[in-house]
Amino acid sequence: MSLANNIASTLYRTAEQFAEQPAIYHGEAVYVSWQQLLERVEQLAALLQQLGLAEGDCVGLAMTNCPAYIETLYACWRLGLIAVPMNAKGHASDFQYMLEHSRSRVCLVSDALLPTINKACDDSARDITVLSVNSDELSRQLSQVDTASLLPVSQNAELPAWLFYTSGTTGRPKGATLTHGNLLAMADAFFQDLEEVESGDHLIHAAPMSHGSGLYIIPHIIKGACQVVPVSGKFNGPELVSLINHFGNSRVFAAPTMLQRLLEDPATDSLPGLKTIILGGGPLYVQDCINALRKFGPKIAQIYGQGETPMTITGMTRQAVQQAYEQNDSAYLGSVGSPFSSVEVAVVDEQGKPLPAGTAGEIVVRGPTVMQGYWENPPATADTIRDGWLYTGDIGTFDVNGVLTLKDRSKDLIISGGTNIYPREVEEILITHPDIKEACVVGVTDPEWGESVAAVVVTEAGAELSSDEIDQFCIEHLARFKRPKRYLVASELPKNATGKVLKAKVKAMLEH
Numbered sequence: 001m002s003l004a005n006n007i008a009s010t011l012y013r014t015a016e017q018f019a020e021q022p023a024i025y026h027g028e029a030v031y032v033s034w035q036q037l038l039e040r041v042e043q044l045a046a047l048l049q050q051l052g053l054a055e056g057d058c059v060g061l062a063m064t065n066c067p068a069y070i071e072t073l074y075a076c077w078r079l080g081l082i083a084v085p086m087n088a089k090g091h092a093s094d095f096q097y098m099l100e101h102s103r104s105r106v107c108l109v110s111d112a113l114l115p116t117i118n119k120a121c122d123d124s125a126r127d128i129t130v131l132s133v134n135s136d137e138l139s140r141q142l143s144q145v146d147t148a149s150l151l152p153v154s155q156n157a158e159l160p161a162w163l164f165y166t167s168g169t170t171g172r173p174k175g176a177t178l179t180h181g182n183l184l185a186m187a188d189a190f191f192q193d194l195e196e197v198e199s200g201d202h203l204i205h206a207a208p209m210s211h212g213s214g215l216y217i218i219p220h221i222i223k224g225a226c227q228v229v230p231v232s233g234k235f236n237g238p239e240l241v242s243l244i245n246h247f248g249n250s251r252v253f254a255a256p257t258m259l260q261r262l263l264e265d266p267a268t269d270s271l272p273g274l275k276t277i278i279l280g281g282g283p284l285y286v287q288d289c290i291n292a293l294r295k296f297g298p299k300i301a302q303i304y305g306q307g308e309t310p311m312t313i314t315g316m317t318r319q320a321v322q323q324a325y326e327q328n329d330s331a332y333l334g335s336v337g338s339p340f341s342s343v344e345v346a347v348v349d350e351q352g353k354p355l356p357a358g359t360a361g362e363i364v365v366r367g368p369t370v371m372q373g374y375w376e377n378p379p380a381t382a383d384t385i386r387d388g389w390l391y392t393g394d395i396g397t398f399d400v401n402g403v404l405t406l407k408d409r410s411k412d413l414i415i416s417g418g419t420n421i422y423p424r425e426v427e428e429i430l431i432t433h434p435d436i437k438e439a440c441v442v443g444v445t446d447p448e449w450g451e452s453v454a455a456v457v458v459t460e461a462g463a464e465l466s467s468d469e470i471d472q473f474c475i476e477h478l479a480r481f482k483r484p485k486r487y488l489v490a491s492e493l494p495k496n497a498t499g500k501v502l503k504a505k506v507k508a509m510l511e512h
């Protein structure tokens with residue numbers, strides 16, 4: 001088990017051990033050594049301290065994948081600040097909400113997001129300082145700060161470290177408050193039950209660092225493994241393949257959609273440099289898993305987690321996946337594996353009573369990785385954490401061997417390419433259009449994305465609306481990835497006797 005109570009302390013230990021060796025690569029080029037990483041983290045922490053930030057303050061991170069992401073996270077933790085990594089694909093209004101709700105006074109921004117964040121901060125009544133992580137001005141300021149004045153590292157494991165904003169069914173994102181203790185427990189769970197991390201490993205960030213890939217920075221820094229940030233700053237098949245093979249012992253966290261794209265790419269016929277692809281964030285279909293094992297060999301692992309218990313509910317190691325493949329055990333390949341040993345996982349009925357193997361119910365989790373609660377949202381926290389158990393909203397069954405299979409997830413959540421989209425949020429935007437009376441948004445099966453967003457809208461009497469007009473409206477008000485890919489204008493929505501919209505019927509309308 002880890003002895004540190006602050007994630008930043010682990011960087012001090014690793015920097016001492018691996019000093020001049022490379023810590024971060026940008027593409028194939030060394031970006032910094034461990035010693036340089038520590039120096040830059042201390043400089044940024046000292047600058048944030050100079051700006052008046054203190055333990056427990058929030059700092060927004062609006063960045064596409066870039067090496068500075070790692071420096072920024074550790075600088076926040078070094079000073080006891082709470083990092084608020086935000087989905088880089090968000091709309092200015094999403095950023096504004098998260099910055100205001102977290103009461104962030106500073107937002108660190110990478111170049112591509114500067115216009116969006118400047119707009120979000122201009123529109124905000126709060127005073128938020130925007131710092132561009134790529135600017136010469138920041139480099140100049142960092143070179144002048146006095147790191148000797150830095151306060152000692154706080155060793156309070158209960159201190160929040162990461163606000164993980166997830167969209168809520170109310171349409172407003174909720175900030176799962178993850179403490180240093182939660183995230184260090186996540187790293188320990190990884191080592192104990194998923195796989196060892198060695199200093200010669202490379203973690204390649206092809207998935208968003210604001211989510212799973214970023215969380216995995218922590219176990220890799222603890223063990224002195226290098227981080228590799230693709231120059232494109234995103235998932236790009238040929239670039240990823242080339243980096244995997246260039247570095248060797250490469251580990252990648254990927255959503256199943258990324259795996260599908262790799263499988264379709266002829267350049268991925270040979271991935272000798274790959275150690276493991278860890279899949280998570282959405283359903284991994286058995287056929288995709290088998291295709292990946294055939295193409296890449298025994299290198300596929302899977303985790304099931306959620307922001308509220310990061311990366312840690314159940315998992316399956318690459319050895320377990322390979323064994324199931326060799327034994328033709330498609331039930332195991334279609335499952336999400338067994339609980340991590342540091343958490344308790346149960347399947348319960350509506351009264352919270354444990355259900356026997358084979359019976360479907362809600363998956364609940366208890367243990368050191370479970371969030372402290374939702375940031376400044378006691379009602380949502382009380383609703384989600386009951387008697388110490390986290391109610392995941394996912395439906396599943398255990399088999400007699402304790403292997404969990406996800407049957408469904410909370411009914412209306414759409415997972416498109418591994419990203420969660422909550423229909424209510426999209427519906428709330430659609431119905432603000434003056435010509436739209438009602439809207440119902442659902443996920444429809446999509447061969448590429450798993451699911452894609454689709455909407456049925458009912459227009460006001462006499463109004464005429466084209467799909468293009470609705471789409472344009474969504475582009476103006478919603479993050480692009482959340483907007484429906486298909487619209488159907490109907491005279492009414494199917495409803496039950498009490499007036500509830502029948503989503504299954506809406507889906508059927510869109511799929512036929």
Ligand code: AMP
Pocket residue numbers: 166279280281282283284302303304305306307308336392394406409410420
């Ligand atoms: P997030 O909080 O964004 O990480 O999303 C978490 C949700 O994604 C979970 O509650 C599940 O519904 C889904 N999810 C995560 N991992 C898996 C997995 N391995 N298989 C299927 N669904 C998953």
